Amino acid sequence: MKRIQDVQSHEAEDLYYPTMCTVKNAKQITEMEKWYELEMPAGESLGHGPGQFVEVSAFGIGEAPISVSSSPSENGTFELCIRQVGTLTNVLKNYEQGDTIGIRGPFGKGYPMEKLFGKDILIVAGGIGLVPLRSLINYVLDNRTEFGRLIILYGAKTPAELLFKEELDEWEARDDVELHVTVDQGDENWTGNTGVITTLIPGLDLKLNTTVAAITGPPVMYKFVVMSLKSKQLPDDQIYLSLERRMKCGVGKCGHCQINGVYCCQEGPVFNYVDIKPLEEAL
Amino acid sequence: MKPQVAFFDFTSCEGCQLNKLNFENDLLDILKHVDLVEFREAMDDKADHYDIAFIEGSISSPSCVERIHDIRRRSTTLVALGACAVNGGVNAMKNLHPIDEVRETVYGDDKYLFATLPAMAVSSVVKVDYEVRGCPMTQQDFLRLLIALVLGKQPPKYGSPVCVECKLNENECLYNRGMVCLGPITRGGCEAACPSVGQFCTGCRGLLDNPNLDGMLEVMTSHGISLDEAKKRMLLYNSNEVQL
Amino acid sequence: MECFSLLRSDVPALIDHVGAYGEVVAPHGKGDVSYSFEVVRDSNDVVLDYNRTLLPLKKLFLPPVEKLMDFSLKNKSFDPVEVAIKPKVYFGVHSYEMQSILRLDHSMLSGSAESNYFKRRQESRFIGISFTPDEFHFSESVGILIEEMEGFDLFLNEVDGDFQVYVLTDHGQELLQGFTKMKATQPEIVEERKFKKKIRYHYNRLPRVFQYAYHSDVWADVAERCVGCGACTLTCPTCFCFDVQDEVTVAAEDGMRQRSWDSCMLTTFAEVAGGENFREKAINRTRHRLYRKFKYITDEEGLPWCVGCGRCTAFCPAGISLPDIVNDLIQEDEKAQYHRSVRV
Numbered sequence: 001m002k003r004i005q006d007v008q009s010h011e012a013e014d015l016y017y018p019t020m021c022t023v024k025n026a027k028q029i030t031e032m033e034k035w036y037e038l039e040m041p042a043g044e045s046l047g048h049g050p051g052q053f054v055e056v057s058a059f060g061i062g063e064a065p066i067s068v069s070s071s072p073s074e075n076g077t078f079e080l081c082i083r084q085v086g087t088l089t090n091v092l093k094n095y096e097q098g099d100t101i102g103i104r105g106p107f108g109k110g111y112p113m114e115k116l117f118g119k120d121i122l123i124v125a126g127g128i129g130l131v132p133l134r135s136l137i138n139y140v141l142d143n144r145t146e147f148g149r150l151i152i153l154y155g156a157k158t159p160a161e162l163l164f165k166e167e168l169d170e171w172e173a174r175d176d177v178e179l180h181v182t183v184d185q186g187d188e189n190w191t192g193n194t195g196v197i198t199t200l201i202p203g204l205d206l207k208l209n210t211t212v213a214a215i216t217g218p219p220v221m222y223k224f225v226v227m228s229l230k231s232k233q234l235p236d237d238q239i240y241l242s243l244e245r246r247m248k249c250g251v252g253k254c255g256h257c258q259i260n261g262v263y264c265c266q267e268g269p270v271f272n273y274v275d276i277k278p279l280e281e282a283l
Numbered sequence: 284m285k286p287q288v289a290f291f292d293f294t295s296c297e298g299c300q301l302n303k304l305n306f307e308n309d310l311l312d313i314l315k316h317v318d319l320v321e322f323r324e325a326m327d328d329k330a331d332h333y334d335i336a337f338i339e340g341s342i343s344s345p346s347c348v349e350r351i352h353d354i355r356r357r358s359t360t361l362v363a364l365g366a367c368a369v370n371g372g373v374n375a376m377k378n379l380h381p382i383d384e385v386r387e388t389v390y391g392d393d394k395y396l397f398a399t400l401p402a403m404a405v406s407s408v409v410k411v412d413y414e415v416r417g418c419p420m421t422q423q424d425f426l427r428l429l430i431a432l433v434l435g436k437q438p439p440k441y442g443s444p445v446c447v448e449c450k451l452n453e454n455e456c457l458y459n460r461g462m463v464c465l466g467p468i469t470r471g472g473c474e475a476a477c478p479s480v481g482q483f484c485t486g487c488r489g490l491l492d493n494p495n496l497d498g499m500l501e502v503m504t505s506h507g508i509s510l511d512e513a514k515k516r517m518l519l520y521n522s523n524e525v526q527l
Numbered sequence: 528m529e530c531f532s533l534l535r536s537d538v539p540a541l542i543d544h545v546g547a548y549g550e551v552v553a554p555h556g557k558g559d560v561s562y563s564f565e566v567v568r569d570s571n572d573v574v575l576d577y578n579r580t581l582l583p584l585k586k587l588f589l590p591p592v593e594k595l596m597d598f599s600l601k602n603k604s605f606d607p608v609e610v611a612i613k614p615k616v617y618f619g620v621h622s623y624e625m626q627s628i629l630r631l632d633h634s635m636l637s638g639s640a641e642s643n644y645f646k647r648r649q650e651s652r653f654i655g656i657s658f659t660p661d662e663f664h665f666s667e668s669v670g671i672l673i674e675e676m677e678g679f680d681l682f683l684n685e686v687d688g689d690f691q692v693y694v695l696t697d698h699g700q701e702l703l704q705g706f707t708k709m710k711a712t713q714p715e716i717v718e719e720r721k722f723k724k725k726i727r728y729h730y731n732r733l734p735r736v737f738q739y740a741y742h743s744d745v746w747a748d749v750a751e752r753c754v755g756c757g758a759c760t761l762t763c764p765t766c767f768c769f770d771v772q773d774e775v776t777v778a779a780e781d782g783m784r785q786r787s788w789d790s791c792m793l794t795t796f797a798e799v800a801g802g803e804n805f806r807e808k809a810i811n812r813t814r815h816r817l818y819r820k821f822k823y824i825t826d827e828e829g830l831p832w833c834v835g836c837g838r839c840t841a842f843c844p845a846g847i848s849l850p851d852i853v854n855d856l857i858q859e860d861e862k863a864q865y866h867r868s869v870r871v
Contacts, residue, residue, distance in 0.1 A: 001828045002637035003629070004648055012636070012645035016595045016771075016784075017607060059598040059605065060775045060782050061436050064800060086800030087437035094435065100603045219803050246799045248771060251639040255768030255791060258815075259805075261823025266638065280741060281805060312777040430775050434600075439772075442795035446756035451591040451787060453582045455558030456758070458844045467756035467844055491755070492794065495809065498754045502844045 015251045018057040018102025024077055026096050030161055033128070034093050035069075035081045038101060046078045046103075050136040051110030051214075051242055051270040055250045056080065056092070057102030064088040065247040065265070067132030068106060073142040081131040081163065107250035108269050111136055111214060111240060119212045120148040122204075124225050126155050126197050126217025130163050132242055132269075133216050137171075144176060148210055151178040155197030155217075159183055159190045197221065201228040208233055214270075216242040222283045226273060239273035243282065286334035286432075289321035290364075291354055293340030293347050294374055294402060298419040299365035300339055306422060313426075316433045333358045335432065338411075341367040341374045341402040348400070348408055355409040362428065363405045366418035366487050366520055373418070374402035375522035404523060413438050417473055418487035418520060424472055441472035444491055445484050448475040457483050463506045465516060468494040486520045496525065529694040531709035533683070538690065539570035542618055544706045546570075548652065549614030552587060554580055564617075573619060575685075578661045579836055583764030584617060584624050585631055588647045592787045595643075595771070599781050610643050614650040616702070619683075621658050622675040623666040623834040627764030628653075629678050630832060634767045634824075652698055655679040660722045663837025665850045668726035671834055674717075686715050726853050730831045733853065737822040739863065740856045741814070749852055750809035752845045757790035759839035759849070760816060765832050766790070791815050817852060 025037040040046060046054070048068045057063045064086060070079035084090050095101060121140055125133045140147050152171060156162045162181070171177045180200045182193035193200065197217070213234060215225050222241055229239060245257035245264040257264035260279045267275070276282035292300060300322075306313060320330040336358035342351055355361055366372035377385045378401040386394040405411050413432075415425050431438040445466035449456070457464040457478055464483035466475070468490050477484050496517070503513035514527045533541065542551055550566055553573040557563040562577040564584055582591070598605040635644040657673050658664075666672075676682050680699035683690040692709060694700055703709075728736065760766045770789040775782035789796060792812050797805040806812050820833040833849070840848045 001629075001830065002633045004632045004636060004645070007636050007640050007645060009645070009649075012640045012642040014607065014642050015639055016786075017605070020603070059603060059784070060434055060600050060773050060779075062773050062784075063771065089800065090437070091435050102605075218801075219805075244799055244801075244803075245805065246797060249769075251641075253635065253639070253641065253767065254770070254786075255789070256770075256796060258791075258797075258823075260815075261818065261826070281811075309777045316779065426777055430777065430779050433779050434775065442798075443790075443793050444756050446758055447761060447790070447793070450582070450758060450761035453557070453563055453586070453591070455561040455581060456842055456844070459561065459842070460559050464844075467754040467758075495751075495754050498752050498845060501752065502754055505846070506844075 015249070015253075016104070018055070018063075018104050020100045021103045023095055023097055023099045023101060028093070029081070029163060029165075032085075032161070033081055033083050033163060035079065036095070036101070037070075037077050037079050038103065039077050040103075043076050045075050046106055048072055048078065048106035048135075049110035049113065050139045051132055052106040052108050053132070053247065053250075053269060054080070054103050054105035054107065055247075056082070056088070057104065058088055058091055058095075059102070061088045061091045063102075063104070063248070065107075065250065067135070067242070067269075069131045069134050071135055071138035071142050073139060081128075081134075083128050105250055107247070108265050109267060110270050113139070116212055117146050118148065118210075120207055120210050121150050122206065122211050122213040123150070123152040123154075124197060124201075124213060124215040124217070125153065126221040126225075127157065127161070128163070129216030129218070129221075129242070130154055133214060134164060134167070136214055141177075149178060150176065151180075151204065153180050153182075153197055153200045155182045155184070155200070157184045159187055196224070198224050198228045201225070201232065204232065206232060206234065208235070212238045212240065214240045214242075219244060226283070236277065237272060237274045240270055241273060241276065241283075242270045243268055243276070245269070285316060285318045287320045287330060287332065288317040288335045288337070289319075289330065289333040289358075290337045290339065291321070291350075293338065293351070293368070293405075294343040295340030295365065295367040295372075297339065302419045302422060303425065309422075309426065313429065316429065331357060335360045335362060337362050337364050338368050338405050339364045341371045342405060342408045343374060343400055343402040345398050345400065351405060351408050360412045360432065361405075361409065363411045363414040364425070365420045366416060366489065367402075368405045369414045369416050370404045370489050370521065371402045371523040372487075372520055376518065377402055378522050379518065402523075407523075416441070416470060416488040421473060421476070423474075439472065441470050441488070442492065443471045445469045445471045445473065445475050445478065445488070447471055448473070449478050452479055454478055457481070458502075458506055461507070463503050463508050463513070463516070465499075467502070468496070468499050486517065490521055490524050496527070528714070529700075530712055530714045531692045531694075532712040533690045533692050533709045535575070535689050537708040538575060538683075539573070540708055541692075541706060542567060542570035542573055545616045545618065545652070545654065545702045548702055549616055549650070551616045551618050552584075553618040557581060567618070575619060575656065576659070577619075578658070578663070579621070579838055579841065581842070582762060583627060583836070583838070584620060585627065585764050585767075587615075587617075588628070588631065588644055589635065589767060589769075589788075592785055593643070595784045595786055597781065597783050598773075600775065601780055605784075610646040612646050612649045614652075616652045616654060618654045619656045620653055620679070621836075622655060622673055623664070623671050623836045624764060625653055625655060625678040626666075626671050626675065627834045627836070630765045630830070630834070631767060633828065634765070652702060653679045654699075654702075655682040657682075657684045657717070657720070659720055660724075661837070662723050663841040664835060665722060665724040665726060665837060666835030667722040668724075668850065669730050669831045669833050669835045673720055684714075684717065686717055691715065724837070724850055726850050727857050733821045733831065734825055736853075736856055736860045737818060739860055743856055743859055745852060745855045745859060746810040746814045748855075749813045749847060752847055753792075753809055753813055754845055755792060755794060755809060755812075756844060757792045758842045758844065759847070760790035760792050761788055762838040762842050764834060764836055764838070765820070768796075791819070817849070820849075821853070
């Protein structure tokens with residue numbers, strides 16, 4: 001048990017003050033999502049790993065946990081992509097180039113990259129789940145020779161809701177990326193796959209001993225994707241999931257993000273499936 | 284341009300509207316944000332369009348229905364103000380009796396001259412965007428909503444019971460003083476105004492989502508009131524919300 | 528350990544004396560039948576015999592509502608709030624309360640150590656006092672005796688209406704310096720103060736009970752009675768969950784960010800922006816509260832995160848008793864074990 005006598009005064013931190021970052025670029029990329037490129041005050045880098053998140057703060061409105069969407073190998077700036085679903089995110093859509101946004105973090109545990117080097121990476125992204133996974137994808141692409149295959153499964157509700165369309169085209173064009181996109185409901189111009197994301201899994205030819213899966217999507221998606229991967233015989237410890245919870249403080253205090261006894265903001269948001277399997281509240 | 288704001292009253296005591304006239308210190312700040320275009324208690328301008336229409340009172344006659352539809356058509360945002368507008372409030376107690384009996388009691392022999400309907404929440408007739416609860420609504424609650432609309436953020440929803448604010452104030456629980464209080468299932472946001480001065484909560488801000496009504500009746504009856512009395516207390520402000 | 532005798536009538540003089548070190552906070556009467564920790568204005572108003580305060584002493588280190596910063600909307604900038612370090616004496620504190628502060632230290636200082644809490648805890652001195660357990664106290668069952676002195680600088684043990692003062696630390700010694708109304712004496716053992724309420728198992732057996740209790744029917748029984756007011760967690764001395772909100776002035780130019788105590792027993796606690804609620808049902812919340820007290824942190828730290836103060840039970844409008852829930856789980860566990868053994 002931590003005792004107060006064991007804490008030096010310099011170790012006690014001001015945990016709740018944001019760093020003011022400048023919006024370098026902003027773009028509405030779908031009806032619901034806006035993308036931002038942010039710059040830290042002295043141009044230093046955020047120092048995040050793929051899968052980590054920050055608390056985004058607008059005075060008068062509040063804070064919300066948002067996944068970092070850019071690869072850590074980009075220096076000086078970092079990117080967020082924010083869906084307008086809550087009060088803060090609705091206000092943030094009015095932020096443009098030159099505005100300042102408060103940031104705390106990065107927080108939590110992202111993907112354990114040291115365990116991913118040399119592996120085939122299977123990305124399973126549902127909807128806005130592509131945002132945090134984009135950080136991992138771009139990191140893999142930036143260090144392409146360090147990894148095996150890169151397989152990306154991406155599902156959205158409709159073609160209009162597909163994120164990062166230019167990047168999807170780039171990935172599609174590359175020989176070293178296997179991209180499979182599906183939508184729940186197509187429109188008249190849609191010629192691709194139709195159906196939920198799990199329909200993309202049975203047809204995959206995976207090397208079971210070297211494949212690592214990274215899953216992010218709406219809460220309802222996880223169980224089904226894990227089931228599909230298990231029916232492909234992918235071992236549990238090669239599955240990583242990024243979970244969404246109400247990570248209000250980001251520093252393991254406020255209690256809102258707890259999954260049974262685990263603080264999602266501390267042990268997650270990226271978990272190995274083996275670690276959350278025993279947690280009844282996880283999936 | 285500042286948003287054009289109007290206030291309308293339906294079946295109510297107009298106490299919520301009067302409450303706004305008492306803003307005094309804050310009035311000038313409020314008028315920095317909005318233009319007041321219709322407010323019967325203070326002025327009589329008429330406008331074709333309202334950015335925000337504030338509605339007080341319940342909808343309880345055919346002419347009210349017509350008028351609220353007309354206002355809704357002319358308004359971008361519509362806000363229900365006070366218990367009567369939000370869920371029918373005390374007016375809705377009449378809904379517990381057959382409508383003919385109510386008309387007879389109120390109008391006697393002239394009852395056929397006055398068309399009447401059950402007292403309804405504004406939201407059961409037209410779309411309501413936001414609400415300010417309470418009987419009367421508090422100034423602070425109204426201002427929070429107004430500022431939220433000005434800043435473009437979602438106004439607070441108050442998903443926690445009155446008890447939370449009582450505890451944060453370190454009030455002695457009225458149950459420990461031998462009183463029966465509706466605080467546990469009543470939507471907070473009033474800073475526990477009544478319990479803080481020793482008056483039990485009557486539920487004027489409406490009930491929480493999915494309240495444990497059976498549990499609450501058990502709590503009330505185990506603290507010395509009859510089941511009948513407990514139900515009456517629960518219905519006082521919530522006849523339209525509770526089926527007992 | 529030094530020990531002195533002190534007449535009950537001289538306690539106000541002791542309070543005045545330790546006031547030379549800093550502001551004294553002590554239990555006072557509140558309302559009809561309640562107590563609260565307040566700053567001492569007149570040492571004669573301090574209550575020496577009390578069952579429990581409405582809010583725990585925690586309120587002075589992790590305030591119910593606390594301003595985190597002032598901000599300007601126009602400039603998109605903020606001003607930090609400086610927490611001053613002030614010497615303070617907490618007088619008349621019960622053993623379970625002191626134990627709750629030690630647990631709170633762990634919660635607020637392990638992992639990321641929070642400066643606001645840390646600063647409020649600096650230069651604080653604690654003077655304990657014995658108490659007579661009422662029908663709600665059960666701290667003995669979680670390993671905390673009336674005379675548990677860990678964390679205190681001085682401790683007042685009531686003996687035949689007067690007090691024995693134990694000097695436990697150098698800080699305690701310093702507080703007493705120059706106080707002449709006491710006489711050196713030998714510590715006596717007081718035996719008649721018995722706990723009326725008990726959990727049937729020793730606390731080190733509880734994590735095992737909880738390991739199998741997750742799908743117990745007990746949770747549904749509790750949820751049926753619980754009205755969801757949050758009183759249990761909001762008055763709990765070891766709970767530390769909070770929410771953060773921004774308040775803006777009417778002119779919409781400035782405002783402040785503040786945090787306030789929150790409770791996992793409230794329906795909205797685990798809701799995310801998209802509307803998904805990860806603990807939607809009352810049974811999930813009831814269970815979570817108890818697991819926070821007897822399993823999750825306990826597995827890591829080896830101690831129950833409940834100190835047996837009885838607040839959650841005494842202040843529950845539905846009369847739900849935490850030790851009764853635990854005893855019900857124990858009973859169910861015994862039945863299950865019996866059935867398992869019969870089957871074998």
